[in-house]
Amino acid sequence: MNHAIFEKNSLILLIGTLIVVSIGGIVEIAPLFMIQSTIEKVEGMRPYSPLELAGRDIYVREGCYNCHSQMIRSLRDEIERYGHYSLAAESMYDHPFQWGSKRTGPDLARVGGKYSNDWHVEHMRSPRAVVSASIMPGYPFLAQTPLKAEHIEEQMRTLRIVGVPYTDEQIENAQADLLAQVSPEAPGGAEMQKRYPNAVFADSPSKAGVTEEDALVAYLQHLGVSVDFKLYDDKANIR
Structure with missing residues (x-):
């Protein structure tokens, strides 16, 4: 031509x-x-529980997304290190999403259930006590800061406007569910878990009420645990 x-x-x-x-x-x-x-559409995805939602706000407030991503790419080295690559549905209830743009620390998309609550607590208070090479600053003040979530119902109603499928029952029981998720012994725990399957109890070691540390741990423990990735796992086809 x-x-x-x-x-x-x-x-x-x-x-x-x-x-x-x-x-x-x-x-x-x-x-x-x-x-x-x-x-x-991915089976298992649900909106954040009130405690997880409050913890997510703390995650954003403290700028955790500046050092941690929540986006595992479909590359072999990333899948082998972090787990199944991220699905779009995993961010469908995030406003805004927390994909991040750099990794000073590891990706957190699959951190839920990887460590115990006690590990997260110690890591927040003194990062180098559990990861000697960590350059993450400590956040001990979170354990002494009472969680302020008096407007959690309004926040859930607002999120429903933009597409998060919170039900009237979930919104009406927001404060009770938030308190119930702090400890397995708290009243209403069974009802809370029916509304939010796979919700992990914060199991706070402190008895001074609900703290920001409790909320952040609950949020981290929820990341990556909603989906049964065996249904989507194609790592065997990666060459």
Whole structure:
């Protein structure tokens, strides 16, 4: 094919480029208008419990996303280190999402259930006591800071407006569920777990009420535990 006409005439080259880009754009964008959602429905995903939601706010407030990502790419080394690659549905209830942009510390997308509550507590208070090479600052003040969650119901109602499927029952029982998740001995724990399957009790070692540390531990323990990845695991096909 003779390309001289495009090489010698910038205007024709520009028009040709626009035509090619337009065709490519139509092919990629047009199908999106014919489907309801680009997010695959994944069994097991649920909204955050009130305590987890409060912990997520603390995670954002303290800027944890600046050093930790929550996005495992579909590369072999990442899958072998962190676990199954991230699914879009795992961030469907995050406003905003916490994918992060760098990793000073490890990815946290699968940190839930990897360590005990006591490990997280010690790590928050004195990181180098459990990870000698850690450069993470300590957050001991979280254990002495009472959790302020008097507006958690309003927050859940707001999130429902943008698509998080909180039910009236979940919103009405928000304060009770928050208190119930602090300890297995707390009243209402069974009802809380029915509303929020796989919710991990914070099991706070302190008896001074619910603290910000309790909320943050509950949030971290929820990351990556909702989905049965055996249904989506294709690591055996990676070469």
